[in-house]
Amino acid sequence: MSTTNPSYPVLRRLRNVALAASPLLLAGCATLSADGGMQPVQSAAQQHLGQNVEVVKTAADQDRVATRVAELLARPLNADSAVQIALLNNRGLQASFQELGIAEAELVQASRLPNPGFSFAKVRQGDTREIDRSFSFDLAHLIALPLTRQLEARRFAATQRAVSSEMLSLAAQTRKAFYAAVAAEQTARYMRDVRETADAGAELAKRLTLAGNWSKLQQAREHGFFAEAALNFARAEQNRLGSREHLIRLLGLWGTQTQFTLPERLPDLPAALQDQPDIENVAMAQRLDVQAAKLQAEATAKNLGLTKVTRLINVLEFGYQRNTFNDAPRQTGYAVSFELPLFDWGTARVARSEALYMRSVQRAAQIAIEARSEVRQAYLGYHSSYDVARHYRDDIVPTAKRISEENVLLYNGMFISVFELLADARAQISAVNGAIEAQRDFWMAKADLDMALVGKPVSDSTAVN
Template identity: 50%
Template sequence: MIRNLGSNRAAFIAIAAILLAGCTTFSKDGGFNTVSTTASERLGRDAVYVRTDEDRDAAFKRTQELLSKPLGIDEAVQVALLNNRGLQASYGDLGISEADLVQASRLPNPGFTFSRTHWSDGFGISRTFSMGVLGILTLPVATRIESRRFEQTKLETANAMLAVAADARKAYVNAVAAEQAAHYAAQVKDSAEAGAELALRMRQAGNSSKLDYAREQAFYAESVAQLAKARQQSVAAREKLTRTMGLWGSGTQYQLPDRLPDLPKDRPDLNELERFAMQNRLDIQAAKLRTESVASSLGLSKATRFINALDVGYLNNFETDKGHERGYEISVEIPVFDWGGAKVARADAIYMQSANRLAQTAIDARSEVRESYAAYVTSYDVARHYRDEVVPLRKTISDEMLLRYNGMLASVFELLSDSRDQAAAVNAYIDALKDYWLAETDLQQSLGGRLPPLASAQVPGASQSEAAPPSAPPTPAPATQPASPTNSEGK
């Protein structure tokens, strides 16, 4: 502390007024503007900080509007930004950091000491007015350090918001894919059940072998187990989406579309992604500010290594035998045992730690971009291969097999075997499509929450123009047995 000069009170009051006028005050938005701007520019969504009952009511009404129709992927992200409580909790870091900034910019409170002593023939009065001068001298540097930390917190909070948005996108893709797979598994199970019934009747009529009958019964039994597993996975994926969106009660009754968005017809070429990520990723920007803040703290530590306390005070004492006694006192800590070397060494170590963490963050970011882009390209090519090659070929084979069956050139069991192959191909396409949308989300996240602007314009996010994967083919009745009970079966 610094004991304040008191000989000229008017001058002191004027200086204090000037310093107080320069103190940082709380901002109107509490630093949330960085988060909301990031959400608008990179996601096309609105980030909302729910702090009052009015904010909560507005978020609830908007959520109800979004849930009143089948939920799209962008709507799921918006619901998460409105209701995810973990995200809302992270916004509290903004208020904490801004409070630290305001506190660092404030002058230290002055101190006043009063004492009254008695002795046999008189008494004495001692009055001391003091103030922390070292805090005043370091006030500009401390304010700059906390200002950088506040900017760093803004970026980190915005990055946390982007992470929640990415989690919502991935949870949505998994939920829709799981529900689509469950619906298709139900169709396959119905087809397998019809095939098993057909094989049973043909076996009873003596028109099929025990091997063919066992194959159809085994496929039906497996399809029942696969359907149960698919439905459980659908429930688990939906619940994860529900948690990510922060919904409960009646809000959990939202409706998802029947299938995933279709694969874009073309995949854009993305160039210089590493450079884009270095410029766009908020965690790298926050790490840079953290390192700059630590460097400033290191400079402050070196500047004050020999002075831990500097006290200046105005004295106004009175004793009955001496009268009034006025003056000042200065108190300085003498660096006899502690020369500040440990403090500087600690600051040096923190700086090197921060610098290395910044370098590692950049290295990891570049690697994540390369890895996610490779997965993006591969998953697109695989999904397109299933869409353009495998599934159409399986459809052609199924159509040709049905023609041969109707022409009595193929048996019913050959037709049933082909239907199983077609079902496997469709399931593989659903998985490939899911992998593509997950890979695109991972790529966006590795680039800072969005693809480069040109790529974003070329890749439609939720096209539904292409045909849906074919449903499980129905099991026809055997045309070769007009007298059989199965002749009237249309399963």
Template identity: 50%
Template sequence: MTSALSLLPMRRGKLLVATVGILGLAGCATFSDDGGFGRVEQTTRERLDKDVQWARSDAERSTLQARVGELLANPLTADDAIQLALYNNRGLQAAFFDLGIGEAELVQAGRLPNPHFSMLRASKPENGIREYKIEQALTFNIFALITMPLAVEVEKRKFAQAQQLAVIDVARLAAEARQAYYTALAAEESVRYLRKVRQAAEAGAELARRMALVGNFSKLRQTREQAFYADAALNLARSEQSAIAARERLARVLGLPDRNAIRLPERLPDLPKTIDELPGVEQAALDKRLDLQAIRLETEALAKNLGLSKATRFINVLEVGPARVLEGARDSGYKKGYEISFELPIFDWGGSKVAKAESIYMQAVERAGESAINARSEVREAYHAYRTNYDIARHYRDEVIPLNKRISDENMLRYNGMLIGVFDLLADARTQIGSVNSYIETLRDFWIARGDLEMAMIGKPSLNASARATIAVTGRADH
């Protein structure tokens, strides 16, 4: 480049200084130390009260693995499971590299395109002397400098949107980890309970068989006991399969290759004494939801992109630079000057480009309105599910389970007084099976609904794919 700039005559020194200055300004666009991840860390702490790390080196990955080992050393709580997923899920780590892509595009937008150097060399013998024609030109895309502020502004907003989407990825994974955790925990608690049911059914079936052999029990009653045992064994097998599937899903969310590395508590957490009252939940969601903020940034970026499209409607390439030409003998000297090149809007006046940008912008506006309406509905639905599941679980805890226990205690007193037999006692135990399993399921559903409400206040997980697709379609305008 230095040799090319030396083509300029001294009288064009000011142009050289201006050109070098422009290149110096363009070179100021650099990468940040954290790749924009600091904002993701801060928002995650504020919204989820969790730590999140982006492992971009082997040393950072080793540090995360050490933390994962510490979490796996003890039975996992729900918070531990979420934190483990944020540290160890490879899909989340892959999503963080969207920040690197976005920052690279932002830095690229702040840099001028490389200068173009062109050269023509031709010669032929003429009257015993070889005649030459040599043309050399070094040109710069001056129009890119004019549109650079608009392009940088577009990329800044897109990068901010990428940061918002990264936080939504974190929140989505946290919600998945919470749901998988409570599902696995409830499934294993059901397995432990159904094993006890099967043992009791097996004992009743064996007792009925022996009593039938000595003629103290009818074939019908014996068959009923056998059928109950068969159902208990079948229900246990299904429950064990569900527990394995739930544990495998939890292992996938946590990023663990072996499901047996997970240690879970013996039972679900107790139902809280009171429920959270959330007045103004709809407005709070509209103000705080990250997906709505990301859509707002996307719409603003598209508006800026529309302005850039209008700016480049007629001319999108304007190159200016020094040139020199030699014609004649090799030692005849160069003619020095400059070259200007630009696109002539003869066939394409840019109307289609502007029309496309306007349609994309209006499409984003309509989708933003739809998302705001859906957000209000989603948070209302999530809050209603949270309240309803709490009421149902509390009803089982305070009414159904105690009533069945009192019935069981009364029957035990009757059995001790020899007023009822052992099979009457077993029949009473069967009626409790459904209520206990239902309580486990409703308690699980409550904790999952609580997590869903927290997610509804943060953002909609499924938005990520469509938002990223929009980014890919709109792209950065050419300049």
């Protein structure tokens, strides 16, 4: 004979209740991550830059960053070390990192269950005493919780991509500022040499004029060249200081940190460039601004769905009540309250959400169109700047050098005077300066192309010429 255990149905009901309530319990226990949502940003820095990023939250973090920055500044900077300093030490970027903490906190808040409500009332009327107790819960919030959490999750992901894009943009700006600063120092040193040469020529012309071997017109020409050389050096020095200060701002340096050393010259041009015929597809697959725009459109679509769900029932509460009396039996029961859509049927909210969604869709399409154009422009600029710099390297500068060598031979053979030799030096100024600028423009174009593959290129207005 078999017997039926009456506790089995009770256990099954308890198990079903536990399974149904487990997602709600997990939602109520949502917590912040250990890295503050920095993992995608760190991955982007490693993948696209080969560098590290770190959020500065404590004094220990600041000391660790300061030590690393000091190590990098102890050696002459290169483009990679300058980028690493900017990623660690730029305060604006650190402020953007805190946006991740804000967005993650909003996500966690959206994932948690609403707090229940409890009310207690005690009323006395003569000898009659009434005690009311009620326990309520916001069912509308609970119903919308999954959609709200998905919405905030997409917003959080969009914030992560936006911060990653800002980080990559800072890296591109730093590279361009580094190349501009090195080129400015290289040009300033050359213009200093030109000024000193012009000064020597002007002094020699003055002495020859006093001796009666030169006319005042010839002396005036040499003095004019010296005056122009002095002016050009002053402009080059001004540009050097401005370019260096722009780099200092991006690196977040101050005080003695600003006394860093730059290399004496720009890096050499590569032997050849690699063709990238599918560069548009590569850019569309990995550009963070395109991905962020898509996520924003998806988040707005989810928000539209949430608005449609809650358009009629915006307030819905369920409550348990327990009332006791000193002269009557105890009362127990429940209460449901909701908002009646008599005057506001939610059509305005839905229309607003639909307009926001279409706006985000159109903006995402425009961002994609601009991304394709920007990467094409950056790729063509990269190749054309390389052709110009290579032309200076392989033709213009070697030709000017051969002319100078031949003139030195003529001067040594006493076929030309020292002033003719100085005139040849003046003719080389434009060739040398043009070569430095072309080499600088190539490396800055490369930085623009690298940025165009992962995000919006840095505007030329931010660069120091």
